[in-house]
Amino acid sequence: MYDLIVVGGGAAGMMAAGQAATRGKKVLLLEKNEQVGKKLLITGKGRCNLTNDCDIEEIINNFPDNGKFLYSSLYTFSNWQLRDFFAKLGVKTKVERGNRVFPTSDSAHDIVSALKKFMEENGVEIRLNSAVETITVKNKQVTGVQTKDKKIYFAANILLAVGGKAYPTTGSSGDGYDIAKELGHRVIPSKPSLVPLEVKEDWAPKLQGLNLRNVTATLVIDGAEKKEEFGEMLFTHFGVSGPIILTLSRDVVNYLGRHSIKLRINLKPALSLEQLDNRLQRDFAKYSRKQFKNSLGDLLPSKLIPVIVQLSSIPATKFVNQITRKEREELVDLLTNLKLTITGTQGFKRAIVTVGGIDTEEINPSTLESKLVQGLYFAGEVIDVDAYTGGFNLQGAFSMGYVVGNNV
Ligand SMILES: Cc1cc2nc3c(=O)[nH]c(=O)nc-3n(C[C@H](O)[C@H](O)[C@H](O)COP(=O)(O)OP(=O)(O)OC[C@H]3O[C@@H](n4cnc5c(N)ncnc54)[C@H](O)[C@@H]3O)c2cc1C
Structure with missing residues (x-):
């Protein structure tokens, strides 16, 4: 006994x-x-x-x-x-x-x-x-x-x-x-909960292994912002993970199946839209005679550049000095508002709690x-x-x- x-x-x-x-x-x-x-x-x-x-x-x-x-x-x-x-x-x-x-x-x-x-x-x-x-x-x-x-x-x-x-x-x-x-x-x-998330976008797996620091991820449910986290995230072969994603996943699991679930990633949250636009103008002035696809090296990690170029409205081979103001403003929007569609989680198998x-x-x-x-x-x-x-x-x-x- x-x-x-x-x-x-x-x-x-x-x-x-x-x-x-x-x-x-x-x-x-x-x-x-x-x-x-x-x-x-x-x-x-x-x-x-x-x-x-x-x-x-x-x-x-x-x-x-x-x-x-x-x-x-x-x-x-x-x-x-x-x-x-x-x-x-x-x-x-x-x-x-x-x-x-x-x-x-x-x-x-x-x-x-x-x-x-x-x-x-x-x-x-x-x-x-x-x-x-x-x-x-x-x-x-x-x-x-x-x-x-x-x-x-x-x-x-x-x-x-x-x-x-x-x-x-x-x-x-x-x-x-x-x-x-x-x-x-x-x-x-x-x-x-605290579980990696699967996403729809086919460009995401191309970023597998890319760890982004000092970004914000905003959870958007049926078009309404629910929660924002600042810090580190990771792209994987199925979607996204890393500390801020795991934290947001706790809310995601409550909406799966019945709602539209999106993540909006701001790659440059430390800069206002105006500051980011100014930054792009400076980079574009520096690389004015290069093609667009070769002009983002100072701003973004190299793995991310082809994806951003693909998602932007600017042709990859367009010369930087021909990029219009409207195209540049759309690029600012893309960099601060990168959208991912959440389709599921990795389940209990990979959940932390x-x-x-x-x-x-x-x-x-x-x-x-x-x-x-x-x-x-x-x-x-x-x-x-x-x-x-x-x-x-x-x-x-x-x-x-x-x-x-x-x-x-
Ligand atoms: C990959 C990963 C990383 C994590 N990292 C952290 C971290 O760094 N910091 C943090 O705070 N938390 C972390 N966690 C969460 C944390 O590990 C758990 O919340 C914590 O271990 C829970 O403790 P517990 O004693 O309740 O259960 P557990 O640690 O899960 O222990 C339960 C035990 O019961 C045994 N058991 C189950 N069924 C039976 C049965 N029928 N008969 C006899 N024995 C049984 C199991 O084999 C197990 O050994 C992590 C979790 C995972 C999965």
Whole structure:
């Protein structure tokens, strides 16, 4: 008989298991994969952006729907405490652009190793290749779990920390939703979020690999501007990705299928239309005897030039000194208003997080215990909470895991 069984060895589960064990609890962690922390290893492109060095209110604001639910967890175990926690386990951290926090070693392996050490040194029993199928309940109180290979374990408390549906190759394939539903919990339908977007325009794949910095992308739904993001984006073989696109994707998924969804890219947001026109006039004066296709090298990355030339109303071989004012003004419009039509997303397969999950209304935010079943706890992405990029999702998972570890 265990004091706590943790189902899922991700960020939330490992933190909860180790923390409960520091308090003398007998803890068993069951992980479906052959290793714990498989998703953690690929976070932040293998560098693990574990949290964000901003104040708690800002972290909460980065959870667009249910940030308030995390208020108690984040104040109980803050970003500062998380960094301190890892420092004590020998993992120093550093702050980068956008207050993103990474291990100084730039290695997500160090984060996973530290969490394993935290669990092992405090006596957590870890069983790998153990996929939990059901949580057993008697008189509205948990009694144990049963695995897919029909093993039964008993416990007074059970934490479901199996993640959402995003990036299922790491183990998070939505198992938690069925398990929670069987126990009477409401599950908000899930959608992929922070996910690359597919576009219609056939010129976009030609730009594959092109990373644009300091641009703005505006999301336009049925002709109305919804949201604008400034920063970095990337062209891929299917469409667009990169930080500002991933952020906008959270809104995109709400409109897919029923609405016209466009992105408008401003390639030169630092310049007013007049300043950009002046800039073009200067470049055109400098290259007045060249053909149009050879006149944009000072303004644009070389990969983008043939596409802009193709999309503009100016013939590629027209001599620059013959370009009319109207043509130049149309070019200004194109450079500040490059349109992309969104046709879909790359789905759960490539999503960073899941929108939706176990309804927060049925979970006590101070303890993360179910309001329906005694001794049943939830933490991490399996709950209907999700944030933008920047280390907020992992901070949320770690804080929730800590709270459960402290409450069982
Ligand atoms: C490519 C990528 C990069 C990311 N980068 C960042 C980043 O840099 N910063 C950030 O803040 N967030 C990042 N995220 C998001 C972040 O990784 C997740 O939000 C976070 O890992 C969620 O933690 P969790 O513990 O809830 O779930 P997970 O980390 O998904 O862990 C759940 C665990 O449960 C196990 N499991 C599932 N079903 C069962 C079952 N039936 N029985 C037993 N075990 C089971 C899974 O195998 C898995 O190990 C990234 C996500 C992806 C996909």
